[in-house]
Amino acid sequence: MPRISPADRLTSWLVALRPAPLTVDHRERWRAAFGGFIGILITGLLCRWADGAWLSGHALPWLVAPLGASAVLVFAVPGSPLAQPWSVVGGNTLSALVGIACANLIPDPAWAGAAAVGLAIAVMFAARCLHPPGGAMALLTSLGHVTHFSFAAFPAFIDSTTLVLAGMAYNQLTGKRYPHAQRAAAAPAPGEPQPRFSTEDLDAVLRRHNEVLDVSRDDLESLLRETEAQSYQRLLGDLRCDAVMTREPATVQFGDSLQTAWSLMRERKVKALPVVDRWNKLVGIVTLADFMRHADLDLHEGFADRLRGFVRRVTTVHADKPDVVGQIMTRHVRVASADRPVLDLAAVFSEGGHHHIPIIDERKQLVGILTQTDFVRALYRAVGK
Structure with a gap:
């Protein structure tokens, strides 16, 4: 092994x-930036007006810094579980x-700040409202030695609610789903390949991963399934039937007599023969299943004898059994x-029974x-590239 x-x-x-490259275009970046501007402006103006109209002489601020971080989540990543209302x-x-x-219980600011952030994370986990700016809110109040619990109502609650309402309106107007309600992954459309993993598989992997992800579980499943479908489309999307058919x-x-058809199927080692007219246009198909159905071969006893009797040409004028391909x-x-x-x-072969x-x-x-053999061969060659 070479030495590094x-x-x-x-x-x-x-x-x-x-840093990893961002996958959003400039339009989305400007949408998020302008949304943050609008959200904080509306929140600040309304809260300042409320502070002057209803809370005269109130010593607390009407807008707090952690709201800036909340605005980034609400307007830039509205699909994140951490950004939901x-x-x-x-x-x-x-x-x-x-x-x-x-701040009330711990005199030392360093200890108070550390305890506030740690406990805030634990409380947010328990209340299912994990929100990174919440850590900043806890640190702000503890280091600022805020001792009035009214601060939690105003500005914390009022600011946050106003920002969320502004985010709902702005994101909806600009084509983003917010609140980002969780939806089950859509089932594949007819003709699309069936997914190769189940919901239970994803849940098992997430439990084993045991880490908070900044993407919802349902969105993650949808992304994985869309990625798999895109992969199939890339590998097989341009492949036409005439490139892989026999x-x-x-x-x-x-x-043609049944004996002729049966002999040809055995000679070519195939289980189906297209039936054509003199212009080579398709009029039907005769399969191994057709032979078995008309020969009443469901019973194993005397299988070979019944089959030979069925395909043997009849020499009499009138016969009870079929004698030509067109009859079966x-x-x-x-x-x-x-x-x-x-x-x-894909669905025709995998689910249609063809x-x-x-x-x-x-x-x-x-x-x-x-x-089916042609289809599997094409899939193997495409995936094996």
């Missing part, structure tokens, strides 16, 4: 400190109460065009057949 020099270690450490109002108000209690498949015609074939056949994306047929899909061109003529 101190210079390389220092370089790696410095690179690790580099109860998190903002409950986190700031309860933390203010904790800070005031510590070309020039073995076919039979309506009047399936007439209603699921088909796909040659230029159709393979991804569209094993063979004839492929036709723009003239409705048979050009190939797509089997």
Whole structure:
């Protein structure tokens, strides 16, 4: 194992400190910035007016610094669990109460500040309103030696409530969902691949991770499922049926004998034969299931004898059993065009019970057949790239 020099270690450490790039565009950045400006302006003006009109001679401030941090969450990351209305109002108000209690009970500011922040985190966890600015609110009240519990009502509660109301209006007007109510991940649309993980799988991983994430559990599941769907689209989205189908498949015609069809299926080692007319247009499909259904092969006793008797050509004029392909074939056949994306047929194979899909061109003529084997081979090649 090569030895890593101190210079390389220092370089790696410095690179690790580099901030990750943001995935939002400039429009979203300006939306958040202007929202923070509007939210604090409205909160400040209303609270200053309330302080002058209703609280004359009130010694407490009408706007406090932790609201600036709350504004960042409400307007820049409105989908965060830490930015939801109860998190903002409950986190700031309860933390203010904790800070005031510590200021009254602990004379030393250093001890009071430390106790206020620690207890505020514990209280917010218990009340399910974890909000980072709540720690600042607790520290502000304890270090500022605020001893009046009225501070928790005004400015903490009133400021927080006003900011949340402004955030609701602004985010809704600018196309953001706030409050960000939790919604279950949407089920895949017909034709889309089914997800490869369950809700229980995600819950198990989150419990094992055992860490607060700044994204809701339902949003995380939705993001993972959309990412998986995007991955399928990237790998298979441009792949068309004519690129993976079996070309020039073995076919039979309506009047071909059952013995001819059965021999061809055994020779080609296939379980289905498209049935075409003289212009190579599809009129049906005959499958192994069709043979078994008409030959009454559900019982194992005498299986081989009954099958041989069924496919053997009848020499008499009148017979009770079918003798040609057209009498046992399936007439209603699921088909796909040659230029159709393979991804569209995922649900047809996985849930529709189909094993063979004839492929036709723009003239409705048979050009190939797509089997489950073809589909799995295409998926394996795409994922294995």
